[in-house]
Amino acid sequence: MSPHPEHNALPLVIQAKGLVKRYGQVTALDGADFELRAGEILAVIGDNGAGKSSLIKALSGAITPDSGDIFLDGQSVCFKSPIEARRAGIETVYQDLAVAPAMTIAENLFMGREIRRTGLLGSLGFLDKKRMLNDSIAYMQELKIGIRSMTQAVETLSGGQRQGVAVARAAAFARHVVIMDEPTAALGVKEGNMVLELIRNVRDRGLPVVLISHNMPHVFEIADRIHVARLGRRAAVLNPKAITMSDAVAVMTGAMKPEDIPTEWLAH
Amino acid sequence: MPSWKEHIPSIGTLGPFLALLIACTFFSFQSEQFFTGANFSLILQQIMVVGLIAIGQTLIILTAGIDLSCGMVMALGGVVMTKVAHDFGLPPSLAIGLGLTVTAGFGLLNGLLVTRIKLPPFIVTLGTMNIAFAITQLYSGSQTITDLPASMTFLGNTFNLGQTQVAYGTVLMLVCYALSWIWLRETAAGRHIYAVGNNPEATRLTGIPTHRVILMVYVLAGLCYGVASLLSVARTGVGDPNAGQTENLDAITAVVLGGTSLFGGRGVVLGSLIGAMIVGVFRNGLTLMGVSSVYQILITGILVILAVATDQLSRKGGR
Numbered sequence: 001m002s003p004h005p006e007h008n009a010l011p012l013v014i015q016a017k018g019l020v021k022r023y024g025q026v027t028a029l030d031g032a033d034f035e036l037r038a039g040e041i042l043a044v045i046g047d048n049g050a051g052k053s054s055l056i057k058a059l060s061g062a063i064t065p066d067s068g069d070i071f072l073d074g075q076s077v078c079f080k081s082p083i084e085a086r087r088a089g090i091e092t093v094y095q096d097l098a099v100a101p102a103m104t105i106a107e108n109l110f111m112g113r114e115i116r117r118t119g120l121l122g123s124l125g126f127l128d129k130k131r132m133l134n135d136s137i138a139y140m141q142e143l144k145i146g147i148r149s150m151t152q153a154v155e156t157l158s159g160g161q162r163q164g165v166a167v168a169r170a171a172a173f174a175r176h177v178v179i180m181d182e183p184t185a186a187l188g189v190k191e192g193n194m195v196l197e198l199i200r201n202v203r204d205r206g207l208p209v210v211l212i213s214h215n216m217p218h219v220f221e222i223a224d225r226i227h228v229a230r231l232g233r234r235a236a237v238l239n240p241k242a243i244t245m246s247d248a249v250a251v252m253t254g255a256m257k258p259e260d261i262p263t264e265w266l267a268h
Numbered sequence: 269m270p271s272w273k274e275h276i277p278s279i280g281t282l283g284p285f286l287a288l289l290i291a292c293t294f295f296s297f298q299s300e301q302f303f304t305g306a307n308f309s310l311i312l313q314q315i316m317v318v319g320l321i322a323i324g325q326t327l328i329i330l331t332a333g334i335d336l337s338c339g340m341v342m343a344l345g346g347v348v349m350t351k352v353a354h355d356f357g358l359p360p361s362l363a364i365g366l367g368l369t370v371t372a373g374f375g376l377l378n379g380l381l382v383t384r385i386k387l388p389p390f391i392v393t394l395g396t397m398n399i400a401f402a403i404t405q406l407y408s409g410s411q412t413i414t415d416l417p418a419s420m421t422f423l424g425n426t427f428n429l430g431q432t433q434v435a436y437g438t439v440l441m442l443v444c445y446a447l448s449w450i451w452l453r454e455t456a457a458g459r460h461i462y463a464v465g466n467n468p469e470a471t472r473l474t475g476i477p478t479h480r481v482i483l484m485v486y487v488l489a490g491l492c493y494g495v496a497s498l499l500s501v502a503r504t505g506v507g508d509p510n511a512g513q514t515e516n517l518d519a520i521t522a523v524v525l526g527g528t529s530l531f532g533g534r535g536v537v538l539g540s541l542i543g544a545m546i547v548g549v550f551r552n553g554l555t556l557m558g559v560s561s562v563y564q565i566l567i568t569g570i571l572v573i574l575a576v577a578t579d580q581l582s583r584k585g586g587r
Contacts, residue, residue, distance in 0.1 A: 083475045098473060100466035102534045103459075111463055112474030114456045125455035 061085030089175030160191025324489030332532025339516025350507025375490020465532030
């Protein structure tokens, strides 16, 4: 099932073809395809075991597929680790709030990419804390994350604000894509909406976002297109403006066969 | 904008300092000799070995590890540097260098076992503690090494600061604390140690080579124990194969009393100096009061449990 190529106005940022991943007897990915376009929020939905997280892990370098190809901006890539994917410009925000709780917001934002001072002190590894602090303030303001002080420990923040720090870090350093794995799952309604707004801000700054979520209202609220994973493959790419949530669930659960999906439901 | 409040240390950092002040006040009322410059200089000399070991121990505990071998490795370093100087007439600088190499080598061994074979630090260092002790006894034939060149015990000498005699070793210890404090606070490598202790998986995913950070920490800790060996030799004037036995647990006690969390990622190395001083002040004060040494051990034990309990409870409260 592939969308009509002549309609694809925007360039593909990530493209994956025929990804296969087996764990012993279990086939997690069975020839999965994937396409992410510039400037979009692409939601990835699917039942447990549909191959949704294996797909995302393959894109973010957490697993290496047994076969299949991944292209980043048209270049073939093969990530051996999340660090390699990150170096290539793909940032992933993990579900379990991957922050260092006792460290400050500024330190978390710059972790692993600290700015050093110039001159001798810099070559001794001394940090330019002032610059990192100022950059953090500017950056968090740009993403409209309402946190006053960048020198407070992340553990003093609410769950949503912590997620905000993780998203901001990813968006700050991603050159191509931000992947978010269930970013609103652990959050309350208000905080969840705050994070959705943040995801929109990230897209509006020009970065495409892959959003994995179980939360259908959230998916329908912000996704430009919906990638439905089923049985280790891509069942369809749906247009959230043309369908209802129950239609999406029907495709996701297999109640609606991919070949029976009306063309007007599909995203182009 | 950072507010002024964030520049004031929190209760967690002030707690150990308050405990030290209370202990000092208490002992000042109990003994007239306690609150004198000479006595404080003595306390600092008594804690300089433990204080230096505690720097290395702090680094390791910040990564959520622990080093039970610290005192034994320190004793081995002391025996090696004195014995090669005594037996082969090696120049002191070379002998000291060899001692430091041995202690750093033990750190490397601990670090490799923790990072490569992924054994728990507790078990690794329990093993190397016994290994270091046995090597110390075998190499020295359980004999104390005497007749050392004067330059090896130089750090035990004192100079006058006003009316008070201060040991050079005390100054070295304070300098080491200042350097490690700045290093941990201001450099990328120092912050990475905190990051690894806070959330190793998240740290690894940011591209920080976490295993290399941990390995470096164990080697640096070994170097600290080596410097502690030198201080121990300087203070006692001999290479003592039975050194380090009280320092082993006292160093961990000092770190914990100083407010560093055994769960890793939280703490300030200067706290360990305060912690070492608390241990030293209690030992010294209770001795001046004529309290039997068994009670000193009892009180140290209670202090450790109090400190760990505070750490545990404050972490729960923070959630």
